[in-house]
Amino acid sequence: MQTIFVMVKCELGKAYQVADQAVQEIEQVSEVHSISGQYDLLMKCYLTQDMDIGRFVTENIQTLGGVRDTFTLIAYKAFA
Numbered sequence: 001m002q003t004i005f006v007m008v009k010c011e012l013g014k015a016y017q018v019a020d021q022a023v024q025e026i027e028q029v030s031e032v033h034s035i036s037g038q039y040d041l042l043m044k045c046y047l048t049q050d051m052d053i054g055r056f057v058t059e060n061i062q063t064l065g066g067v068r069d070t071f072t073l074i075a076y077k078a079f080a
Contacts, residue, residue, distance in 0.1 A: 002047045006061055007039035007071040014066030015040045026060050039071065 010018045019032040019041055028051075031044040047056055057072050 002049060002051070002053065003075045003077075004045050004047060004053055004057075005073040005075060006043045006045060006057060007035070007073070008041040008043060008061065008067055009038070009069040010040045011066045011068055018064050018066045021064050021066075022061065025064075028056065028060070039069075 008018060015034065019034070022029045022032055022041075022043055026045075028045045028047055029043050030046055033042045033044075034040065035042045043061065045056070047053065053072065053074065057070060061067065062070055
């Protein structure tokens with residue numbers, strides 16, 4: 001299992017719509033948090049080892065209505 005975090009910048013007034021749509025439609029999205037700063041949302045996603053991260057983000061998250069930009073962080077378990 002791979003864990004990625006995707007920061008999402010939304011169109012003005014669309015953050016709640018994007019968050020709701022992500023949780024309802026994308027099974028790999030486990031959590032969505034509202035954040036302050038340059039981006040509006042932080043999505044925690046669990047992907048299988050064979051899933052391509054770039055393809056997942058571009059085909060599933062970036063295509064949600066109201067998404068303007070994304071920034072992806074790949075997380076590795078550092079402690080056993």
